[in-house]
Amino acid sequence: MSDEANRSAFMEIKGRMIENTGKLKQVHNQMRNKEGEKKRAFLTLEELRQLPDDTNTYKSIGINLDLFCIGRMFLLEPKSVLMNEQEQKLKDSETAIASLxxxxxxxxxxxxxxxxxxxxxxxxxxxxxxQIMSMTVM
Incomplete structure (x- = not known):
């Protein structure tokens, strides 16, 4: 192959390397986030399981206006509803982690x-x- 063809092949490969590395970093970050969600859901479930079934439980909800969170609201929910939500979050996180x-x-x-x-x-x-080595040394 000619020098020009080799250089263009090198640039294409280099571009793919950069793209793959970026995608891998993104997947690692997504996995870390999903692992955190999974852990929070698990710990919340563990705490809820220790409560009697008739305990008043509250669900925290952020109140958003466009992109800004302007406050929090707490809704009274039965323990079973919160447990179901946390179990679903746990399952969803596990599914997402497997996919990632x-x-x-x-x-x-x-x-x-x-x-x-x-x-x-x-x-x-x-x-x-x-040629590549001489370019990177400078």
């Missing part, structure tokens, strides 16, 4: 494939590797 793990595995495979493509390209054209 599958996405993470797929993105990691794509990243590994892209890295292999880059390695192959650099092995085929050692001059390109030297």
């Amino acid at each position: 793990k599958a996405s993470k595995e797929y993105l990691e495979k794509q990243k590994a494939e892209t890295e292999n493509n880059l390695t192959e390209l650099l092995q085929q054209d050692p001059g390109l590797a030297q």
Whole structure:
């Protein structure tokens, strides 16, 4: 391949690497958020289970105006309603985490494939590797 073709191939691979890395970071952040939601739901359920069934429980609701939270309101709810909501949050979080793990595995495979493509390209054209190294050193 010509130098220009190798450079354009390198730039394409580099773009895919950056894109894959960004997507992986996004999936990691989403997984961390879902793990936190799951933990909060689990801990809330544990606390609710310790209460007698006839206990007054209150659900906190944020009052939003456009993008701003302007206050909180508390609604009296039966314990069973709050427990059902927390159980649903727990299940939803687990489902989302499983889906995100599958996405993470797929993105990691794509990243590994892209890295292999880059390695192959650099092995085929050692001059390109030297040009890249001279560009990054400056």
